[in-house]
Every structure is written in C-alpha cells, then in structure tokens.
Amino acid sequence: MSRGGRTQERRAGGTGRGRKASGDRREQILEAAFRVFSRKGFTGATNREIAEAAGITPGLIYWYFPTKEALFLETVYAKSPVLAVVRLTDELLEAPPRAFFSRVASMIFEHIYEQPRMIATLRFLLAEALRTPAVRRLFREHALRRGLEALARYIAHQVERGTLRPVDPQMAGRLFLGMVMSQVLLGRLLEFPPPGPTRVLVDELVETYLRGVLRMPERPGAGGGRGSS
DSSP, rough: HHHHHHHHHHHHHHSHHHHHHHHHHHHHHHHHHHHHHHHHHHHHHOOOHHHHHTTTOOOHHHHHHHHHHHHHHHHHHHSTTTHHHHHHHHHHTOOOHHHHHHHHHHIIIIITTTTTHHHHHHHHHHHHHHOHHHHHHIIIIIIIHHHHHHHHHHHHHHHHTTTSSOOOOOHHHHHHHHHHHHIIIIIIIIIOOOOHHHHHHHHHHHHHHHHHBOOOOOOOTTOOOOOOO
16 A cells, blocks of 8 residues: 555545545445455455455455454454344343344344345355364454353353353353354255245244253242142
C-alpha cells in the first residue's frame, strides 16, 4: 500500500465518517474473502485474488489484516454461527434452558441448514480442516472454541442457579453442539434429510438434550425407604 493511501486511511479513521468508511471497507474485504476462500480454499486463495474481488489494491488488505491466516479467521468468525452464539449467550444468560437451547439450535439451523451458500462454505471448511493441519488448528481454536466457551458459560451459570443438574459445563456444551451439528452434517452434507420439518427436529433435539441436563424436582418421599406392606 502506498504511503499516501495509508495516510488517507489514518486521517479518515479520526472522524465518525472515516470510522464508518473503515468499517465498510473491512466488511467489503471480508465478503470478498468469503467468496474466494469458499471457491479456492485457504491454501489456493491469494490476497491478490481477494483484493481483486473486493475491488481494492492488495496492500490495503494488510492494513486491516496482517496475514492471510488473520483474514481467514475473521472470515470464518464473521460468517459462521459462532458470533451469533456468543451474542445469544450474552442476551439470554438468564433465560430458562428450554428457551435458550431452542434459540441457539434454531439459529444454527437457520444460519447453515436453510442457506445453500453456507452449506457450500461448510463443505469447504471441513475439507480444508481435513487437508490442512494449520487450518484445522485455526478453526478449532478460534471458531469452535469460542462457541463452546459461550455455551459452557451459560450452562455453568444455570448450574449455579440450580436449573441444571451439576454437569461439567464444557462437556455438556460439547454434547449439545455435537447433537446440532450432526444433524446439519446428516441433512445437508450427506443429503439425508430428517423425516419431518426442521422445527420438529429442533424441538425433539432440545427436549432429548434437556432430559439429560435439567435438574428434576424430587418426588415427595423419594429419599425415604419403602414402608412395610
């Protein structure tokens, strides 16, 4: 990037209009990166191709993202359901478990299951993760881990409140995410759709999960011994 271009970016960043333009440019780069990464994969994509798709000079990418790895991570984070899961956890930390897990499962299904573009991206991500250890590590540490930490935070809070039984929050979050993503993989990647509507699938999934983690009220006399007949 030229010195004049960087100076212009710095000047623009100091005003409200400049900050908005900077945010718009960043989104422009992420959108272009999403298209190029989805088509060519992490290894095959180049910053020059991403810049061309975004209609900018290659040097400008480095102003916002210092490496291709950083750009890939931000693209995955922005386009995957992870950010939405984190936001939902912040918004619904006090919500009852049934409402929270239904919202999270519905959001993931709507974000991936119902959008052909996201299904293509999921195929690309899985293929890249299987082929490239570096991508696998980046995806695991910076995308999956963030989503799991958000779920574990909600579960730990509800355990403290007594609405959930004393489960391991990390393990319980992993099991829930596994239940949801397995249905996405079966239904879309393997093209083995559920026998009913997605809404019914989400309801059944959440109810099955809750039977394992909800703290059930004790029945009267459940702790006593049996009386003599």
